[in-house]
Amino acid sequence: MERLLSPSMHRRVLLLNLLNGPNSWITSDYLAESIDCSKKTIMLDCQYIEDRWSDYLTIETSRKHGIRLIASPHKSIYEIYIEIMKESNAFTLLESIFFEPMQPASFWEKKLFLSNSSLYRLSNLISSALKDRNIQMSRSPYFVHGKDERQVRYFFTSYFIEVYGIRDWPFHLDREKVFNLSNKINKKFDLELNDSQIVHLAYSIAVTIIRERQGFLIQKRKDPINSFVKMTIDVRKYQADVEEIAEPLNVVLPDNWYEDFCYSIFWWDFGWDNEQEKINVIHQAENLVTTIKDALSISISEQSKVSIVRLIEYIYAKHKMFPYKKFMVYDRYLYSSRAIKQNFIVFTAVATKALSVLETKMKFPWKTMYLDGILHEMAIRWQDLSRLTEEMRHQLSVLVLSDLGKEHAQLLSSVLKENFQNKIKLSVQESHFYEQLVNSSDQKYDLYVSNYAVETVDEKMNMIVEDIPSFKNITDLRKYIEKRRLVLPKDIAYLNA
Structure with a gap:
């Protein structure tokens, strides 16, 4: 949906x-090549971004190193993406059509202060972008529709969550009542939804009610009376909750609206061709968790396992219903997965390999399309994952040396212990500097930290610090130590195959 932005903002x-x-x-060469523009344009855009959102970030430039972004510790860059979307004329038009469908072109020209040509251009952009998600927009009058109404509802649910999140609420419905219903459904059906999924369910309920009162119902339901409504009998008690939420709309909902509502909201139970397919997905999900656990030789609680298996089940059912890109402009999973790939390197490698194998086996885009999201959710759902992966890392043996004597070496040792604690096993020089400290034939330590170059030690294993280690010294040591501690267990050597 990035194409809905202006070319310069895109x-x-x-x-x-x-x-x-x-x-x-x-x-700047890499940036220019990646974005397909000139280096001059890159620099101008960097200046624009920094000037426009100086509270959120700083952009530094260097002839030697290139360009880098430094985010403010007090602001979220996510807010920039929200602001960009809210300022887009195309996104504004799309959102307005959702709330007020069946209006002619003249209505939108007047309401949004658009010329006829601008409306036509924006409409073409929206139609083209929606087509990628199997959704259409008609213009005589204006409304959004599709072959599968559930896909339309899922698309708008994803849109509103990305733009408004948990802090805002764009609907003329009682927010508290909608979330109360979401929590009731979660508890009643033991869905094990986390907070973000509760938010998604709440938005889905709101979108569904609005689309229903506008007359957009799901036309193609698989045996809605026989197989589906049998289950909805158990959720009939929630009909009063939905009617109470919809009451402020002051409309008469169409016949069979509640069956339509359930078929839209409970999509995870109605995306299966048969029960055996669902059983197979759950089985494969359980095997996936076991494979990762055994490969890393770490533990997992039963609650975490159930949560991750349910996640895989949801992703599969959701993909069958909406097999398209889920985000509009800001891919939240992409950014969080980048951090996970940095901080959980071995876990990421194992999970990626396991998902790749499962993708081939099931012919489903587990890795191709859902790797970032699964890494993000697994990191959240796998209880104590950070501690478990930290424990499996190698403890580096470090010898501390100083040409200022044993007392100074002890000082350096205390600084290292304070910063790296159990990540390293420290030893300190016991002899005087003027005595031979290290034999080239007896280098038994993983790392030598000193305030001078130790000639008898491989320079790659010798990290030199200032007499009082600087912030840069500590940062360089941290990078080296974290890298050296990543020793892959023998039972996952297949990852390099």
């Missing part, structure tokens, strides 16, 4: 995506 979003990553410096 380019700046792409630039922001590249700069807002785990890498430090990025060359």
Whole structure:
């Protein structure tokens, strides 16, 4: 949906995506090539972004290193994407059509202060972008529809969540009542939904009610009376909740609206061709968790396992219903997965390999389309994952040396212990500097930290610090130590195959 932005803003979003990553410096040549523009345009866009959102970030440039973004510790860059979307004329038109369908072109020209040509251009952009998601927009009058009404509802649910999130509420419905119903459904059916999924369910309920009162119902239901409504008998008690939520709309809902509501909201139970398919997906999900657990030799609680298996089940059912890109402009999973890939390197490698194998086996895009999201959710749902992966890391043996004597070596040792604690096993020189400290034939430590170059030690294993280690010294040591501690267990050597 990035195409709904103006060409210049689309380019700046792409630039922001590249700069807002785990890498430090990025060359202007790489940025220009990636975005397909000149280096001069890159520099102008960097200046625009920094001037426009100086409270959120700083962009530094260096002839030697390139360009890097430094995010403010007090602001979220996500807010920039929200602001960009809210200022887009195309997104504004699309959202307005959702709330007020069946209006002619003249209505939108007047309401949004658009010329006839501007409305025509924006309509073409929206139609083209929606087509990628199997959704259409008619213009005589204006309304959004599709072959599968559930896909339309899911699309708008995803849109509103991305733009408004949990803090705002764009609907003329009682927010508290909608969320209360979401929590009731979660508890009644033991869905094990986390907070973000509760939000998604609440938005889905709101979108469904609004689409229903507008007359857009799901036409193609698989045996809605026989197989589906049998289950909805158990949720009939929630009909009063839905009617209470919809009451402020002051409309008469169409016949069979409640069956339509359930078929839209309970999509995870109605995306299966047969029960055996569902059983197979759950079985494969359980095997996936076991494979990762055994490969890393870490534990997992039963609650975490159930949560992750349910996640895989939901992703599969959701994909069958909406097999398209879920985000509009800001891919939240992409950014969080970048951090996970940095901080949980071995876990990421194992999970990626396991998902790749499962993708081939099931012919489903587990890795291709859902890797970032699964890494994000697994990191949240796998209880104590950070501690478990930390424990499996190698403890580096470090010898501390100083040409200022044993007392100074002890000082350096205390600084290292304070910063790296159980990540390293410290030893300190016991002899005087003027005595031979290290034999080249007896280098038994993983790392030598000193305030001078130790000639008898491989320079790659010798990290030199100032007499009182600087912030840069500590940062360099941290990078080296974290990298050296990543020793893959023998039972996952297949990852390099």
